[in-house]
Amino acid sequence: MRFEAAPDGAKRLHRFGLAIRAQRERKGLTLADMAAAHGYSTSAWSRYENGSPIPPELPAKLDELMETQGMFAVLWDVVKDEMWPDRYRDYMRLEGAAQEIAEYAPYVVPGLLQTPAYARALFVAGHPEWSEDRIEREVEARMGRQARFGGDDRPYLSGVLDEAVIRRIVGGPAVMREQLERLLPLLDTKDSVLSVAPFTRGTRCGLDGPLILLTLPDDGQAAYFEGLVNGQLLEDPNGVRIHRRAYDRLRVESASLEESTALITAAIKELRP
Template identity: 45%
Template sequence: MRFQEHPSNPTEGSPRQRMAAQIREHRSRAGLSVTELADIVGYSKSSMSRFETGDSRVPEELCPKLDAAFGTNGLFTALFEMLRNVRFPDQFLDYMNLERKAEALREWAGFRIPGLLQTPAYARTVFREADRGATEDEIEDRVDARIGRRTIFDQSPNPHFAAILDESVLRRWVGGPAVMVAQLAALLPMMDHEHGTLQVLPFNRGEQSLSEATQIVIELQDSTSLVYVEGSASGQILEDPDVVLARRRAYDRVSAYALSPRESAILIRAVIKEYEE
């Protein structure tokens, strides 16, 4: 009866249920108890039980251990990657494929904190507001997928990432003051770091801002440049060389008028104080 409640078909159920069903099915085929499998992969019995029921997210590092235990030749590693991207629109899936191959990313954020920089609490609020009908599991899967995008910084070589935030992004409440304080504090170590820089375009230079909510200049390792633009309900990848060049020049112009990373950090700290008052 329990197997009927948690389908084994990886195309059915929530993403977390799909992974849970696969673990249960392959453990059963291998003739292992939950305790035996937990001992093999180095997790507690209680943790493994939660993974099998879908009550806890399966961590990425467990997947190759499951593949080794079941002899599944990369199945769980591939399933994790597939579920990492679940529920993203097709055009954003196309962008994420390019993101993983990028040599450099230069993002303009005119409405929200860039996805690569979002805290779980901030991302959770964004997804919940975007889809009021989503279940908590669905929201958590989307949060996991968004946070999981940061693995691009663990690549070798990893991409240079620069971002410019409109000041309105700092001041637009998402999740309330506590969420905003934690989110803005998380930006401070990113102002001038090993992967790139972060700047803020203040209100008094707003005439230089870009029109889209999001624009990302993507530079690939073969020297190809593309641009991903996103509005409130749609996104597209621009490939025309003349359009890409114009978009890149527009980004460079905004960067020239934005505050330096040091000045941007001062502004962010001031906004944090405002939220704390």
């Protein structure tokens, strides 16, 4: 699934960074002081002040350090909703609230499971015209989407990966090996279940693109289906139900835990020097 920060969102991030710098200088703090206070590196603080996406827990820490009575938390609520193009904004809002996320990935590792190096390789290959700074901003934005998985409100994640996903080498053998090694522990946990849909299972059940299904706190359902040209967000119960059934068939057709583990492990071994 392709998410790229909107131009207006990038401008707002830049203004957010200027606010950080202004408050830091008002307090007489250096970047090294900021790093010592909260553990992020001086280079990370420099990126944040220059408009890179920030970790979602940072606004509260900024308010505490700068004594700004919630100013940064309020600013971030505005900025984060404007980071994405209109066609993705509603999806991002729903994803941020979802209690369960189910995803079918036929081409590449889902963004919520990507390592920074894997994500960077995808951006470099897909957007050769982008500057290094733009690429780093996009990588940090993608990593920011993963922050919920480290918190108490982490969603339950279910995923089906086509075997092409684990066979397609993105970023070179070392990057791909790191990515696959990250997937292995997530195959079966209390918060996640992943499986591989092997080539040997043949044709998939009518899905020709990535699919994401969201279960919301009020038990509402949403589906995002990406075709060859663009994506479509569905909240209509009938439309979501059709895609949910297609995903359920994919789960049935995919490999068992043991088979999925063996397929990923074999792919890792093939990538070793």
